[in-house]
Each structure stands twice: as structure tokens, then as C-alpha cells.
Amino acid sequence: MAAAVVRLGTSPFKGKKGASSYFKDVTFAMMRSQLGALNLAQFRYMNPWTSDVYIQFAKDSGFAPDTITLPSGTQAHWIGNKNAQKTIVYFHGGGYVLPANAGQMKFLADMKDACIAAGRDTAVLLLAYTTAPEAKYPTQLTQAIELLTHLIETEKRDPANITLGGDSAGGNLTIGVLAHLAHPNPAVPTLSLPSKFHATFLISPWVSFNTFISSFETNAEKDAFDGRVLRLWSAAFLGSDSPFAGDFYSEPVTAPASFWEGVANVVDEVLIWGGADEVLIEGIEEFMARFKKGFGGAGGKVTTAITERSAHEEMILDVMFGYKEKGKSHVIVEDWVKSRL
Known part of the structure; x- marks a missing residue:
């Protein structure tokens, strides 16, 4: 809180060294301070489980909860009509430590509504994977594959009608799914x-x-x-604080371009979005380059977008903050998804 108070006075003098608006600059300073000070037990205490958040979100949004319970006990939650022609299977972010929040669910509900308004009969299915430190890698990847196996083999859904998506750690999990389908993880x-x-x-x-x-x-x-919380979260996810604990499935930037060639046999088109102001952007840009060379070189279609003056998953933060107007980053992602469904 002290950092936010100080930032109230110093923010006007930060210019381009700070966030894109006064409100975000002060709010981000507070978030950095709070997130960097918490331990894993405190994160768990302060954040209800994804399934509990979903039940409350459904109640607040006026729709009946609709949940798939997989053989392992893992759950996935529908936002929209499960009988819709198109399905967005979504993996949420939060460093593999935080459950999904209502802002992410509102972002997905808005995307679903935008797709329907554009004439695409669409629903979203959100995986409530088990978070770390209770579950470590590759548990979340196993649960994601279990969900897709249920949809494709049990419900007989056509993968051509399924779009995969994810933010932050959920983006990591989405890439892990593509990697596993192209090169099975034993x-x-x-x-x-x-x-x-x-x-x-x-x-x-x-x-x-x-x-x-x-x-x-x-x-x-x-x-x-900042890096403090990311180091805490990655160590919880991998079960190790070693800088070499990741592999091609859990830390995709470490894979060579050739590794991504096989993903062209798994999916037709991929969008990779990053914010120019996020601390992760250097890694994202390196992954973009390798993925475009490998996946793109093997015939896959890749769209990359880096939005200036945008922070980490800016469009989801905007929804969480209550912004009514969709920013440039939000429009880029939503329009791309609508045009591909």
C-alpha cells in the first residue's frame, strides 16, 4: 500500500517509464508491491478455487452452472450453451498458482457474446485445472489432455470446431498441449x-x-x-527453483524452431499476442520468432501482434478494472477469434 501512496505523487513524472495511464500506473505499483510480498500459503488463502468462482460468476451473471466432471475428478465449466456449434476451450492464467477469477470469466463471456453477435454459434469451456503447489507439472497438461480426450473421443466433437486459447500460464498450457499432440510427452x-x-x-x-x-x-x-512473484510461481509449478528445470513443454522458449514444425499437423492457425510494456515481452518475442520459423515454415498460419503501451494481458486487466470500452489489444484478439470461428 505504501508503494501506491508514493506512486500517487510520483506517477505524473514517470512519463513513458510508467504505465499507460495514471490509474494503471498507481494500480500496477500497488499490485507489484502486494504480489511480491505474499507467499504461497497467503495466495491460497486469499483466492477461492476456480470452481467456486465459477458458481458465483454464474449466479451473478444469471445463468445456470453447467459443469463437466472428468474421470480424474477434474472439472471444466461451460460459459454459454454447451450444444453450440463452436467451442473455445480455454486455459486460464495466474502463474499456475492462482485460480481463475471473475474478470477472466467476464472476458470470456464477452468474447462468446461477441462471436454470437457476429453470427458464430459459440460457447466457452474453462478448465479448472489443479493449481500449484498442490499439483506440479505435468499435472495440468495431463488434465488438459484429459478434457480434450473427453470432448473428442467421448462426446465425438470435431476438433475443427474447437479453438484453443489461454492467457499467461494458460497460454503456457495451451502451447504445452500443442507440443504434446505433435511430440507426445511420455x-x-x-x-x-x-x-x-x-x-x-x-x-x-x-x-x-x-x-x-x-x-x-x-x-x-x-x-x-515483477520477477519476485514469477520466480515463486515457476518454482511452485515445476517443483524446483533450478533455472534448468523447464523442458520444451513447460518452458516453450527453450525449444528450437524445428520442434514447432510438427504443430502444423495439429492446428491450422495461431495468434500470439503480447504487450510491449510487459516484463515477459522479450521471451514472447523470442518464442514468436522460433514458432513462426518452425510452425510457419511447415505451412501453419501465424499471426503475431505486439500492442504498444500495453501491459501483461492488458485486455483482461481492463475487464477486471471495469473499463467499459474495449482497448486496442482487446479488439485485436477478439476480432481475430471472431474471424476464425
């Missing part, structure tokens, strides 16, 4: 696709666990969090 059950997924969108994907790169310095006062 620690995770396999899934053979009858056809390719049509599209995938990645919002500020957490592709690198390296917090000692230049964007963590240049964007230190522009983003909502």
Missing part, C-alpha cells in the same frame, strides 16, 4: 486427433521462466508484477 497420456484444431490464440503466453532478461528492467515500472 509422462502424459496420448491423444490422437481425427482432424486438426482450427485455431489457437495465446494472450501474453508465459513462455520463459528467465526473469533476468532486459524487459524485466525496461518494463519494471510499466507492468502489474
Whole structure:
């Protein structure tokens, strides 16, 4: 809180060294201070489970909850009509430590409504994966594959009618799913696709666990969090604080371009979005380059977008903050998804 009070006075003098608006600059300073001071037990105490948040969100939004319970006990929650022609399977962010929040669900509900308004009969299915430290990698990847196996093999849904998406750690998980389908991870059950997924969108994907790169310095006062909390979360997710604990599935930026060539057999089109002001942007840009060379070189269609003066998953933060007007980053992602469904 003290950081936010100080920022109230210093923010007008930050210029482009700070966030894109006075409100965000002060709010981000407060978020950095709070997130960096908490331990895992405190994060768990302060944040209800995804399924509990979903029940309350459904009540507040006026729709009846509709949940899939998989054989493992893992749940996935529908936002919209589960019988819709098109399904967005979504993996939420939060460093693999935080459950999904109501802002993320509102963002997804708005995206679903925008798709329907554009004539695309669409619903969203949100995976309530088990968070760390209770569950470590590759548990979340196993649960994601279990959900897709249920949709494709049990419900007989056509992958061509399924779009995959995720923000931050959920973007990491989405990439892990694509990697596993192209190069099966021996620690995770396999899934053979009858056809390719049509599209995938990645919002500020957490592709690198390296917090000692230049964007963590240049964007230190522009983003909502910093390296302290990311090091805590990645160690909880991997079960190790070693800088070499990640692999191609959990830390995608470490994979060479050739590794992504096989993903062209899994999905047709991929959008990768990043904010120019986020601390993760250097890792995202490196992943963009390798993915475009590998996946794109093998015939996949890649769209990359970096929005100036935008922080980590800016469009979701805008929804959480109560902004009524959709910003440029929000429009880029939403329009891309609408056009691919």
C-alpha cells in the first residue's frame, strides 16, 4: 500500500517509464508491491478455487452452472450453451498458482457474446485445472489432455470446431498441449486427433521462466508484477527453483524452431499476442520468432501482434478494472477469434 501512496505523487513524472495511464500506473505499483510480498500459503488463502468462482460468476451473471466432471475428478465449466456449434476451450492464467477469477470469466463471456453477435454459434469451456503447489507439472497438461480426450473421443466433437486459447500460464498450457499432440510427452497420456484444431490464440503466453532478461528492467515500472512473484510461481509449478528445470513443454522458449514444425499437423492457425510494456515481452518475442520459423515454415498460419503501451494481458486487466470500452489489444484478439470461428 505504501508503494501506491508514493506512486500517487510520483506517477505524473514517470512519463513513458510508467504505465499507460495514471490509474494503471498507481494500480500496477500497488499490485507489484502486494504480489511480491505474499507467499504461497497467503495466495491460497486469499483466492477461492476456480470452481467456486465459477458458481458465483454464474449466479451473478444469471445463468445456470453447467459443469463437466472428468474421470480424474477434474472439472471444466461451460460459459454459454454447451450444444453450440463452436467451442473455445480455454486455459486460464495466474502463474499456475492462482485460480481463475471473475474478470477472466467476464472476458470470456464477452468474447462468446461477441462471436454470437457476429453470427458464430459459440460457447466457452474453462478448465479448472489443479493449481500449484498442490499439483506440479505435468499435472495440468495431463488434465488438459484429459478434457480434450473427453470432448473428442467421448462426446465425438470435431476438433475443427474447437479453438484453443489461454492467457499467461494458460497460454503456457495451451502451447504445452500443442507440443504434446505433435511430440507426445511420455509422462502424459496420448491423444490422437481425427482432424486438426482450427485455431489457437495465446494472450501474453508465459513462455520463459528467465526473469533476468532486459524487459524485466525496461518494463519494471510499466507492468502489474515483477520477477519476485514469477520466480515463486515457476518454482511452485515445476517443483524446483533450478533455472534448468523447464523442458520444451513447460518452458516453450527453450525449444528450437524445428520442434514447432510438427504443430502444423495439429492446428491450422495461431495468434500470439503480447504487450510491449510487459516484463515477459522479450521471451514472447523470442518464442514468436522460433514458432513462426518452425510452425510457419511447415505451412501453419501465424499471426503475431505486439500492442504498444500495453501491459501483461492488458485486455483482461481492463475487464477486471471495469473499463467499459474495449482497448486496442482487446479488439485485436477478439476480432481475430471472431474471424476464425
